[in-house]
Amino acid sequence: MKITIKKIAEVAGVSRGTVDRALNRRKGVNPEVARRVIEIAEQLGYQPDLAAKGLAAKRYTPKKIGILLCSGGNPFFDEVLEGIHDALDELKVFEVKSSVKFTKGFDLKDQLKKLDEFRQEGIDGLVITPVYSELVAEKLKAMKREGITVVTINTDIDDSGRLAYVGCDYVKSGKAAAGLLGMMNSGKEERVILVVGSQMVLAHAQRLKGIFDTLREDYKNIRVSRIIENNEDDETSYQLIKEALQEDPGLMGICFAGAGHEGGLRAIKELGLAGVLRVVTYDMTDVVKKNLKENVIFATVCQEPYKQGYLGVDILGKYLLTRKRPAETCVYMHIYIATKYTL
Amino acid sequence: MKITIKKIAEVAGVSRGTVDRALNRRKGVNPEVARRVIEIAEQLGYQPDLAAKGLAAKRYTPKKIGILLCSGGNPFFDEVLEGIHDALDELKVFEVKSSVKFTKGFDLKDQLKKLDEFRQEGIDGLVITPVYSELVAEKLKAMKREGITVVTINTDIDDSGRLAYVGCDYVKSGKAAAGLLGMMNSGKEERVILVVGSQMVLAHAQRLKGIFDTLREDYKNIRVSRIIENNEDDETSYQLIKEALQEDPGLMGICFAGAGHEGGLRAIKELGLAGVLRVVTYDMTDVVKKNLKENVIFATVCQEPYKQGYLGVDILGKYLLTRKRPAETCVYMHIYIATKYTL
């Protein structure tokens, strides 16, 4: 076998308890001794045995992870949640407990409130889809000071002291959608419209940027004739898109950069444009699936939702159990394209 | 905590050793007693603790996994191999050893020989990309009788007694490629050519089927004007495709259903058809990446190579350590589409 704590203890001439305390940066060790032990461990290439750690952990206070998602009403997060649960299940062996909370959409106040609830309950780590606000960043920093480790998933937030971000590069995902429109371009001058929830949503703004950059550089004969903000609301989406399509009957395509496609798709179908207007969406919800099958949506750009949830929890769990940080602070998901044939 | 072996021992009125022997179907337990122990364990919902199993396993003979890949010269397998190594690394905690062997392409004789080598060395489990031959199926069955558990990845083989198959649904991946050609169809009657390694390679034949089915059903104005067999050889590919393109200058697209695109792509570039002829490929090798970036390949259909390797080993490892079978015998990979923008 390999280097164990026992071996290190022998070499350092101290007890295994002291080695454990030193390596895990626990308090109450002579700094001199600690330094030496750590150095010896590094020299010998010590790798802690996770199985043994897990087993020993069972005797003492369990770790607790909080999960806070802005997913109310957004089916995209069902798959994220699957990943979260699978990772939590695997952590159960190590006696890691968990508690999951949701807010309806990106509601700032509600998020702040739920964060305080978690602080009261007492958690060791948090996986969160943060609302993009300084208030949240501040609160996360305060929680860090209290010893709570934070991992952001799906959306990131600056200067919050988080351990890692697991999610999408949204500019890149914008490019992917533009590439699809380009692929379907006939070679003639054509117009498309873009639909976002709000340009204030960071992810949507970044996707727009990716789309514009790509069209400008690679597909000069595609012009964006209009940007519609639907607030991710289906009724708004329906009205605005219906209008837009009627005013500009020769459109080649439309790209939904955020949620709320259902209404827009309804408008498209009513106007008899299904299968004609090239529709590109994001993610893979039931609505998207249905409309891919019916040839209304041509393709959709995906971002590994399951993995976002799984890795978010996994990275946090590994850190809590072993203080091991992920190799990269930002773990970007694979961006890929799905069609009716890949379902 | 939960139900442990100790608890079961108490309830059954036997020692922990006996419980262990009964639950793991080891020999030398009174059948009556074994039956009762197993029943009690089920009743109590006993779930063995992996960490403890791993720790205990360290004291005794390690398990050994053999890996046998038909990957010589095929860059697609680099990523499969990454997944394999990551999974093996995780198994090291449980003292699982491994040995990896390769054959050059799908060489039947070489595969049979390497299988015998593994038997000699003594392995407990095998992850293999089987050559599609009855001789292989027979040998795998023989190995099963000797107590070796087999998992197939990337390609399956019937009636071989394997524990599971992890890989692609090739008919479906054929459909995905056809869908891409369809997406790029101008609406007019158009012709495409298909390139395979050999129609004798099961995966290629299945992809062809998927492509034909889809074109027939959904894209009636795309006609396959020719099928080229390139033996996955670049020179052959170059020659045949150059000829084909010269004979039929109005082609809309070409789909490479197997390896050996490099030569074909060279022909396309020489004839000045880069960016004009719609090229669809499979998988994501360095050659594919380069040609996506240069706008020669429009899109490529992928099949989670990393995951194939990872899960193949993971499923086998879990089975060897805990006799737990995967939920599904056939674990199908996600099929997805990549473009230059998703790189």
Add this chain to the structure above:
DNA sequence: CTGAAAGCGCTTACAG
């Protein structure tokens, strides 16, 4: 066929 015991590597309450 069965039980008692040792030990896998790590952690912490306890005593000093």
Add this chain to the structure above:
DNA sequence: CTGAAAGCGCTTACAG
């Protein structure tokens, strides 16, 4: 600040 010891859950060589 440090060491000796117990124990997390499981497995097997050993003795009977």
